[in-house]
Each structure stands twice: as structure tokens, then as C-alpha cells.
Amino acid sequence: MPELETVVREIAEEMRARPDRGEVASYIPELARADANAFGIAVVDREGRVVVGGDAEAAFSIQSISKVFTLTLALGKIGDRLWRRVGREPSGSPFNSIVQLENEHGIPRNPFINAGAIAVTDVILSGHQPRDTLGEILRFLQFLAEDPAIGIDEAVAASEQRTGFRNRALANYMKSFNVLENPVDFTLGVYFHHCAIAMSCRQLAMAGRFLAHNGRNPATGFSVVSPERARRINAIMLTCGHYDGSGEFAYRVGLPGKSGVGGGILAVAPGKASIAVWSPGLDASGNSHLGRIALERLTQRMGWSIFG
Numbered sequence: 001m002p003e004l005e006t007v008v009r010e011i012a013e014e015m016r017a018r019p020d021r022g023e024v025a026s027y028i029p030e031l032a033r034a035d036a037n038a039f040g041i042a043v044v045d046r047e048g049r050v051v052v053g054g055d056a057e058a059a060f061s062i063q064s065i066s067k068v069f070t071l072t073l074a075l076g077k078i079g080d081r082l083w084r085r086v087g088r089e090p091s092g093s094p095f096n097s098i099v100q101l102e103n104e105h106g107i108p109r110n111p112f113i114n115a116g117a118i119a120v121t122d123v124i125l126s127g128h129q130p131r132d133t134l135g136e137i138l139r140f141l142q143f144l145a146e147d148p149a150i151g152i153d154e155a156v157a158a159s160e161q162r163t164g165f166r167n168r169a170l171a172n173y174m175k176s177f178n179v180l181e182n183p184v185d186f187t188l189g190v191y192f193h194h195c196a197i198a199m200s201c202r203q204l205a206m207a208g209r210f211l212a213h214n215g216r217n218p219a220t221g222f223s224v225v226s227p228e229r230a231r232r233i234n235a236i237m238l239t240c241g242h243y244d245g246s247g248e249f250a251y252r253v254g255l256p257g258k259s260g261v262g263g264g265i266l267a268v269a270p271g272k273a274s275i276a277v278w279s280p281g282l283d284a285s286g287n288s289h290l291g292r293i294a295l296e297r298l299t300q301r302m303g304w305s306i307f308g
């Protein structure tokens, strides 16, 4: 088995030099400011060793990666009753698709497409004020990453508040089926803000450790969720974490993973490592182009695919 340090260094070097970088998202205007030349990677292994390469300490907009953590919180709050409000099948559609919602009576296909994540946010919000809910999400991430410095990029949140017409359409449509309990503006406010949380690859890989280790933080032994719940969240990440690119991601990388339009991907090698990569250029499905290639290299060289 090659040394992890060597593999990570070589991947960072290769990614930095590649000319094909994908397209930086611009439908949220503030995201268009990201540097297409950036690339970062961080791997935390079972022993708690953190191996980093490239721009691993630079904070970026985690966007839909936040949906892994809001799903975890919503399951903690209402358990399996969540599945009355949202499905758990891959959508085969873009992350912001509207058509499926009508066919399925306002119940989103899974918790990672935008409609599903908005429904999950609504579950966490019920019984609380938006500000408190956002505080809870942020504190959860700070706790998992063991880093109180994690915060929200207010410029990104404001940018999406101004331009998120399609998410507004999705939320209003679900509201018409009573899938959302709270005022649409409250739910969307929390959703836009948790998507705008900024984290580095190092922080994200640290936050993902419990998913790689049966729901526990391997360093402290502290249990975040049960082993069964960790396994199920991983299953949904594998089948739905990259939208209509989920099949390709499983085929090439072979790990549960969740992407965001900020160019980040959190991937989980069960029993082995939590991994975060970041490169802002996206492919046609809205997933990080170089992030996926980097993860493919990593799993191939380390033998980490869950498929053997």
C-alpha cells in the first residue's frame, strides 16, 4: 500500500497542473468569485492523522454538503418519521428540478436535492426561531470539526436570498401540499444560510469522521449517531449525494459522497477515513470536476472503494 502522504501530495500536484477545471457556478452570483485554480484535499484517517494537500486550509462555501449535517440533525429530532416528508430514492434529475415534485405530490425524492433539503430544514426549524436553528446547525458543525471558528459567509447567503427564485418556487409548491410546516420565508432563510456556511477541507474532513467510524468520533470515542444511522446516511450519500451524477460517482470513486456547488465534496471511506476535496469548477451535473477526479485517484491508489 502506498503512503497516504505521498498519494495526497501527488494528487494535489496533478490537480494543480490540469488545464480542465470545469465551470465555476454563477447562478448564485457571489459564488462566481471563487478562484477556478484552487484545489484542496484533506484526509483524516482512523488514528486521527490529518493529511492535507493544496489549498486545504482555505474556507469555501459548503453549499449542499451542509445537507448531510441537516439530515443528521433532522433524524435526531424526529427519527424515521422524517421519511413521511421526504423520500430516499435517487432522483436521476438535476438538484433543483421542479417536475418530479408535481408527479410525487410535493414529497421530494430524497433529502439531498434542493426540495428535499428544504423539507429537512423545515423539520429542524419547527418549534424554534430561524436564528436559533441556524445556531444549532453551526454549533453542530463546530462540535464535529472541533473548531469554533466555523461561520457563515453572509455575502453568499445574501446573494442566494436575492436570487433563489427557483428554491422559492420549490418551497412554495411543497407548502401547498403542507409538506412544510413553517412560513416559507423562515425555512428558506435557514436553508440559504446553512448552504452559505464556509469551511476548509480540513474542517470538513474532521466533521465527517463520525460517518466513517460507525457514528463515533474515533479520537474521543464520543458517539454522534448510532452505527445503523451512520450506515444509512452513508447509503443515501452513495445513491443520492451527486444528484444525476451519483451513478457515475459510485462507478468511478466507489465511496459515499456529498457534493456542493461551491466545488466541495465530502467522501466517506467506512472504517478508514473521512475525506474532503475542493475545486470550484463544476461538471454538467453541478459536481466538482477535479474533486471527483482527485477522489477517483485516491480510492484507486489506496484501495478504498467500498466495492473492493
Ligand SMILES: NC(=O)CC[C@H](N)C(=O)O
Pocket: 062, 063, 064, 065, 095, 096, 114, 160, 167, 192, 195, 259, 260, 261, 262, 286
Ligand atoms: N447543489 C448545491 O450545492 C445547491 C445548493 C444551493 N444553495 C442551491 O440551493 O441551489
